[in-house]
Amino acid sequence: MPGIECCNGVTMAEADAQSRARQLLSAAAGRVTPARLAVLEILLDSATALSHHEIEDAIERRGLDVDRVTLYRVLEWLVERDLAHRIAAEDRVWRFNAADRAHAGEHAHFHCTQCGQIVCLDGPDSAATFALPEGYQPERAEITIHGRCPRCAG
């Protein structure tokens, strides 16, 4: 998608995950470290939400070595600055994706019951109306569709 402008006045065409990650990091008023760069790049590159282990593996594959704890802290830091998005799945494992995939505000997730993959979906076409009992004040809805992903369904 050449020429389309993205967040900081740079076009997608000239911004691969690497430079984009660096850019996002320096814009976030934090230090640009190898661990943060690697993690953010990996998240930007992935179409699916990644678990801690999956990110760890991806880091290793890049020949880097980042401590388990550092990874937790990097992810925490990215989430705090809205550069990443954290999803709680039923297996009680956090999963993360780059914030740009987590379409701002309301959006749903798809969870493949076979391979376990989780992807962000565009928001619901229309807000479903829920029968909220008297006095309950809704703030946000969290929606997960469980089913089979294209690869597992095929």
Add this chain to the structure above:
Amino acid sequence: MPGIECCNGVTMAEADAQSRARQLLSAAAGRVTPARLAVLEILLDSATALSHHEIEDAIERRGLDVDRVTLYRVLEWLVERDLAHRIAAEDRVWRFNAADRAHAGEHAHFHCTQCGQIVCLDGPDSAATFALPEGYQPERAEITIHGRCPRCAG
């Protein structure tokens, strides 16, 4: 929430739950044990989904002593037999309620962001249509509304 007091310091609601629990258990082709009775009664009595710890506390309050592991196994057993319903919350702690509160099939949950309580809601009035990408095969939707419960909102 405590009801009108009955014979031996037990409230009407509790007495109800007691006989109901015993009934459900014997109908479920399993042994009727003190632990199972207590847990099912507690779930039947509660308007909100209870965590393992909350159930443990409730058991203690009844003067019973049930092992941590036994409680896990009782809950697992109840869920297998559809006598209880298990909910995964964002704090990565399972919560349980009696199955009769978990209206069969599709239904949503309300999570109070202040006190942490989780309650079952009636299902969405109509299935919202989601923009599922090509090839994704939905099976069931899981919906949680986050907000404030009547007590915390007031």
Add this chain to the structure above:
DNA sequence: ACCATCAATGCAATCGAGTTGCATCTTTTA
């Protein structure tokens, strides 16, 4: 370009939810 500062990292220890193996005890049924 250098250096001092303070945030970021690595390491070890710890937490907490949940699970497993096994010996013992209890409900059931015959």
Add this chain to the structure above:
DNA sequence: TAAAAGATGCAACTCGATTGCATTGATGGT
């Protein structure tokens, strides 16, 4: 009422995640 199937308690363990603390390294000021 006794045997058998099943439930329980205990101890040890798994695993994701967190904390404390000493060390390292990115960055802004000179």
